[in-house]
Amino acid sequence: MEKSTTKQRSIRLKESFILKIESMAEEENRTFNNMVETLLIKATQQSTC
Numbered sequence: 001m002e003k004s005t006t007k008q009r010s011i012r013l014k015e016s017f018i019l020k021i022e023s024m025a026e027e028e029n030r031t032f033n034n035m036v037e038t039l040l041i042k043a044t045q046q047s048t049c
Helices: 015-027 032-047
Strands: none
Touching: 015 032
């Protein structure tokens, strides 16, 4: 399996988004960053179908 490279990026989000993502991450025992990445992967896969 080929290892993906990652790149750090800074973004601004509404506090309500941050709180919701933190809550979702905690429910799934994920980190905030992993939850954001998971949501972005799902969103981009859905938009290309």
